[in-house]
Amino acid sequence: MKEFNVKRIDVDTGKYEIILNIEDARDLSVYREDRVKVVGGRKTITAKVNVTDTLIEPGTIGAFRKTHDALDVAVDDKIQLIPTSKPDSVEYIRKKMDGKELSKSELYDIIRDLVSGSISDIEMTAYVVACYTRGMTLDETENLTKAIIDTGDVIEFDKGPVFDFHSIGGLPGNKVTLLVVPIVAASGLMIPKTCSRAISSACGTADILETIANVTLSIEDIKRISEEVGGVIAWGGAVNMAPADDLIIQVEYPLAIDPYPQVISSIMAKKKAGGAEYLLIDLPMGPGTKVETEEIARRYVNDFIEIGRRIGIKVECAITFGGQPVGAAIGPALEVKEALEALEGKKVRTSLIEKSAALAGLILEAGGVATTGQGKEAAKEIIRSGKALEKLLEIIKHQGGNHEITSETVPLGKYTHTVVSDKEGYVDAINNKSIVKVVRAAGAPKSKGAGLWLYEKKGHKVAKGQKLYTLYADSERKLKEALRVSRELRPLTIEGMLLKVFPSFHQI
Secondary structure: OOEEEEEEEOOOOOOOEEEEEHHHHHHHOOOOOOEEEEEEOOEEEEEEEEEEOOOOOOOEEEEEHHHHHHHOOOOOOOEEEEEEOOOOHHHHHHHHHOOOOOOHHHHHHHHHHHHHOOOOHHHHHHHHHHHHHHOOOHHHHHHHHHHHHHOOOOOOOOOOOEEEEEEOOOOOOOOOHHHHHHHHHHOOOEEEEEEOOOOOOOOOHHHHHOOOOOOOOOHHHHHHHHHHHOEEEEEHHHOOOOHHHHHHHHHHHHHOOOOHHHHHHHHHHHHHHOOOOEEEEEEEEOOOOOEOOHHHHHHHHHHHHHHHHHHOOEEEEEEEEOOOOOOOEEOHHHHHHHHHHHHHOOOOOHHHHHHHHHHHHHHHHHOOOOOOOOHHHHHHHHHHOOHHHHHHHHHHHHOOOOOOOOOOOOOOOOEEEEEEOOOOEEEEEEOHHHHHHHHHHOOOOOOOOOEEEEOOOOOOEEOOOOEEEEEEEOOHHHHHHHHHHHHHHOOEEEEOOOOOOOOOHHHO
16 A cells, blocks of 8 residues: 655644645545545544645645644654545435434434544535525434534533523624623623624624633633633633534534524533523524514524423523614624723613613523512613623633723724715614625624724614714725625615605606
8 A cells, every 4th residue: 555755734724634646646546525544643534635736746645734733643654545435424414405304323423523524514514504494303403412512522610500691693783792791790690601703693792802802712711710700701612612513603604594403502502511500592583683583583482492401401581672783883893892881881872781781680580699570670780880890801801801991992993984864864774684794894703893883773863964874994995895885785774754655746
């Protein structure tokens, strides 16, 4: 059997991958996206094949960082390649594409092969799309959730009880986590909040807080900070908790889809891995969100509660108003600014304070620090007292951020453009999906200073020339693109009181 030299390619693809010269690929009868067993060094792994006629010479394989590190080869070590067939999980993916129910063992095989790198990007995309179009039964969702948990690490806290909060997303400006976590932590309860990055929204909670603090924490850091401070806001993808979910999200993000069963399994798996015993789930309901009708909302409520029961988490769901963005800010840095303004006692949109206090209040009641029906007012008092701001700054400090930051010092995009109303009338509608597209065009979530600041909300009267919103971007090119998209989509609809006249006499 032919032996190969190994050349390290110091690029992290996050997967087990190699590059073969086209001549060697032909000799082995393998093609791009095929799999080979790489035998040598101190370990045997299965890797995906890439093919080149220039980057790697014949007789040598290029091993990307993860592959090279896993093989642990010495400088002069030789390795062998053995072509291998596709794993059985590929057949299970095809089965789901045909709309058939997957068994527990089949779902476990898919998730195990995904984590091990045995499933290609194309096959993983097929799986995600199949879940999106075909859906899953509740038993499948339960087994998927457990498979995601069992293929990753789990945090075990020495203190308790452990409370958690999660919004399913899809609503622009929903920065309430930045208020809920410090309110709950300031009350004496522990809330280790692991969060995600944006999938179909303008920015996730991890994208937002990353503007001013480190969200890439280890499991040890999450546990230590939570037990010392009472709360943490960390990116779940930075640790090995539910690693399969983060790989799935990488497929969902460019497609801007979030399959229903994956929403449930993603949230519940990460919360179980994060040690949650009580979980409050925010379900924003309204046009342009993931939950557009009450029927969908109630389905989510029932399924979240049932999956929680099956995996040992007490779940409470709150259906919240999602007809328009929460507050005024949409975009990472802008949302940090508005959250700080709210905690500093400055005048902000009522929706931000009301929603945050209502959600935090439910956790305070569940934790026994507020009586039933008094949680919202208790949460507001924690804000008014300054304790919530103090706690957020303490969390920021422990996560390596500037604990002296204020709403005035948050760095925003330096390129701006203000859009004004071209007529007198009322804000008839705000399109959530269009808002998200505009903010993404501005560069969010990767460009932290990118975003949109709303001056007017639905039902507000506006005069001709009155400011509707300001666009922010970190580059002039991105600002122009965001402005182009906003002109095309018109995220705010302005209508006069007189909509139509019948018949039109002036045409007679």
